[in-house]
Amino acid sequence: MNAKHNVKDLESIATRLRLHVVDMVAPSGQGYVQQGLGAADIFTSLYFAEATMDPTNPEWPDRDRIFLTTAHNTAIFYATLAERGFFPVDDLKTYVTDGSTLEINSSERMGPFVEATCGSLGQGLSVAIGCAIAAKRQGRASRFYVIVGDGEMQEGQIWEAAMLAGARGLDNLCFIVDYNFVQSEGPMDLVMSLDPLMDKMESFGFACQEVDGNDLSALLSAYDVARETKGKPSFIKANTLMGKGVESLEGLMFHQLRFPPEVASSARAELEAQL
Amino acid sequence: MSDTLTQLEAADFINRSFKPLPRSYGDALLAAAHNDPRIVALCADLVTPTETDRFRDELPDRFHNVGIAEANMIGMAGGMARSGEIPFCHSFCAFITKRVLDQITMQAAYPNLPVKIVGFLPGVATLLGVSHQAIEDVAIMRAVPNMAIFEPSGPEYHAAMVKLALDWDGPAYLRMKRPETTPDAIEPQSLEIGKGVIRREGRDLTIISAGLCVSEALQAAHTLAVEGVEARVVDMASLKPIDQGLILESAASTGAIVTAENHSIIGGLGSAVAEVLMDKGVGLPFKRVGIQDRFCEGGTTPYLMNKFDLDAVAIAKAARGVMQKKKG
Ligand SMILES: Cc1ncc(C[n+]2csc(CCOP(=O)(O)OP(=O)(O)O)c2C)c(N)n1
Ligand SMILES: [Mg+2]
Numbered sequence: 201m202n203a204k205h206n207v208k209d210l211e212s213i214a215t216r217l218r219l220h221v222v223d224m225v226a227p228s229g230q231g232y233v234q235q236g237l238g239a240a241d242i243f244t245s246l247y248f249a250e251a252t253m254d255p256t257n258p259e260w261p262d263r264d265r266i267f268l269t270t271a272h273n274t275a276i277f278y279a280t281l282a283e284r285g286f287f288p289v290d291d292l293k294t295y296v297t298d299g300s301t302l303e304i305n306s307s308e309r310m311g312p313f314v315e316a317t318c319g320s321l322g323q324g325l326s327v328a329i330g331c332a333i334a335a336k337r338q339g340r341a342s343r344f345y346v347i348v349g350d351g352e353m354q355e356g357q358i359w360e361a362a363m364l365a366g367a368r369g370l371d372n373l374c375f376i377v378d379y380n381f382v383q384s385e386g387p388m389d390l391v392m393s394l395d396p397l398m399d400k401m402e403s404f405g406f407a408c409q410e411v412d413g414n415d416l417s418a419l420l421s422a423y424d425v426a427r428e429t430k431g432k433p434s435f436i437k438a439n440t441l442m443g444k445g446v447e448s449l450e451g452l453m454f455h456q457l458r459f460p461p462e463v464a465s466s467a468r469a470e471l472e473a474q475l
Numbered sequence: 476m477s478d479t480l481t482q483l484e485a486a487d488f489i490n491r492s493f494k495p496l497p498r499s500y501g502d503a504l505l506a507a508a509h510n511d512p513r514i515v516a517l518c519a520d521l522v523t524p525t526e527t528d529r530f531r532d533e534l535p536d537r538f539h540n541v542g543i544a545e546a547n548m549i550g551m552a553g554g555m556a557r558s559g560e561i562p563f564c565h566s567f568c569a570f571i572t573k574r575v576l577d578q579i580t581m582q583a584a585y586p587n588l589p590v591k592i593v594g595f596l597p598g599v600a601t602l603l604g605v606s607h608q609a610i611e612d613v614a615i616m617r618a619v620p621n622m623a624i625f626e627p628s629g630p631e632y633h634a635a636m637v638k639l640a641l642d643w644d645g646p647a648y649l650r651m652k653r654p655e656t657t658p659d660a661i662e663p664q665s666l667e668i669g670k671g672v673i674r675r676e677g678r679d680l681t682i683i684s685a686g687l688c689v690s691e692a693l694q695a696a697h698t699l700a701v702e703g704v705e706a707r708v709v710d711m712a713s714l715k716p717i718d719q720g721l722i723l724e725s726a727a728s729t730g731a732i733v734t735a736e737n738h739s740i741i742g743g744l745g746s747a748v749a750e751v752l753m754d755k756g757v758g759l760p761f762k763r764v765g766i767q768d769r770f771c772e773g774g775t776t777p778y779l780m781n782k783f784d785l786d787a788v789a790i791a792k793a794a795r796g797v798m799q800k801k802k803g
Contacts, residue, residue, distance in 0.1 A: 304773060320569065320574065351543050354543040383543065385520055390540075
């Protein structure tokens with residue numbers, strides 16, 4: 201799809217999404233600003249370029265399905281869904297307010313564009329694999345993209361699922377790890393690093409690529425390669441930078457960065473200048 | 476942000492400019508660990524939210540953040556307990572019960588080992604939504620043989636939770652709630668295994684409650700008193716073993732019972748109280764306040780307590796209902 205998309209346009213979409221992230225998290229301090237800014241390019245490349253979907257018919261059975269298994273990364277997820285046309289952008293103002301379906305962890309009560317309720321980490325990859333196997337049997341061309349957290353990969357279920365996907369050669373599956381190197385406690389090596397991750401995934405039967413997860417062209421090329429790979433599931437290690445796009449926040453390795461209003465307004469100004 | 480700060484210091488500054496929450500459970504566990512070298516703490520990547528950060532910093536050799544891997548944590552705890560240690564395992568209530576139930580039954584409960592299961596975010600009380608809400612954990616854990624269950628009604632009972640867990644020889648589940656704001660200085664209160672606490676006396680009916688619903692029950696009792704109805708309020712912090720004597724005595728002396736819990740009405744405190752009454756052939760006006768066999772959603776605690784009919788208003792309404800039956 202690379203050639204068909206103007207990367208400059210995608211970049212400005214990503215910046216717009218980042219602005220939403222700041223605006224959504226700032227009022228309450230609830231939400232995950234660092235992860236949202238870091239993953240904005242993954243979301244932009246999947247939802248605005250790679251995946252085939254119809255926001256007017258979110259249940260379309262032949263759609264490509266995107267599973268966000270780190271269901272807490274909702275500021276960027278909801279911003280993406282709204283800008284892509286699944287619900288009004290104005291609804292983003294209700295983020296994490298009482299009674300809103302825009303909860304901090306996404307749940308399918310929002311609508312079918314939340315492909316599964318994944319706030320309990322480690323479960324989404326299995327569901328995506330189930331959908332991918334069903335699509336094969338039903339003769340559908342859909343592809344299945346799963347955005348998994350690097351911390352989340354410590355869950356045993358991820359490895360049960362990965363082993364099966366490799367053993368079955370599920371080539372309609374694309375497992376993307378948002379490798380921001382942070383989990384709840386902080387940097388991952390404080391707790392338990394995944395290294396050597398590429399070797400592990402290779403040995404589980406995946407076709408593996410490592411890309412700069414904040415480089416839209418690189419992400420799009422990686423999806424191209426994945427789509428053309430036959431007989432194996434794909435694994436993309438997307439290295440993302442926490443806080444990407446806001447200089448004062450870039451590289452701050454905090455799971456839940458508390459966000460006072462003055463930081464929010466300077467972040468906002470910085471992003472607006474990029475548009 | 477000053478140029479002299481490194482990025483990390485700046486972020487730390489940003490984070491610390493918010494007032495830290497208290498650590499009434501975590502500090503009590505740490506104090507106990509200083510006295511008893513067998514105590515170790517395990518955590519599945521939720522250190523601060525389970526108040527174990529000071530434990531991590533002061534006793535690093537006895538603390539293990541095992542990563543986001545709850546099942547492995549419980550299995551490891553079983554191994555440690557077999558080796559003479561007393562492991563306290565920490566996560567959110569939803570993950571440390573439902574996600575690891577088989578490991579709990581086979582590696583902690585069946586061998587009757589002192590594995591202490593400590594969960595935070597009880598019932599509906601969280602912004603984090605359905606995946607993080609444990610509305611069936613008490614029902615599940617109550618059905619596990621050898622397991623004790625304790626739930627504090629406020630931070631003044633948090634230190635007692637640690638003591639109860641240690642007084643119970645086998646596996647125990649603590650259903651903890653982190654205060655959402657820093658409370659005024661608290662006076663620690665004691666608790667006993669298998670004993671409820673009468674928090675308010677009354678002759679007309681008894682409200683048996685636990686956890687977050689205790690303060691709601693006390694508030695309901697206050698409203699009822701204005702209406703001329705005197706409710707006894709029992710804090711059933713020891714959910715299992717439960718205080719059979721107090722339940723039966725309350726039934727006999729007040730003649731009507733309402734139960735109130737931040738949990739499904741199926742299998743929790745209300746069911747436990749009903750079981751005690753039925754087993755002794757006691758029939759009386761009775762009503763369970765709790766989550767009505769449905770899933771919930773995230774939100775602020777007062778909003779959710781109101782929306783799912785767990786608050787003082789709902790308890791008072793149930794009390795009026797049983798009083799009506801008692802009279803009729
Ligand atoms: C089973 C389970 N255990 C613990 C948690 C609590 N939790 C929420 S996010 C998180 C850290 C996730 O880290 P990572 O997967 O790297 O996601 P990131 O925030 O970096 O995108 C934890 C431990 C959870 N949601 N589910
Ligand atoms: Mg991460």
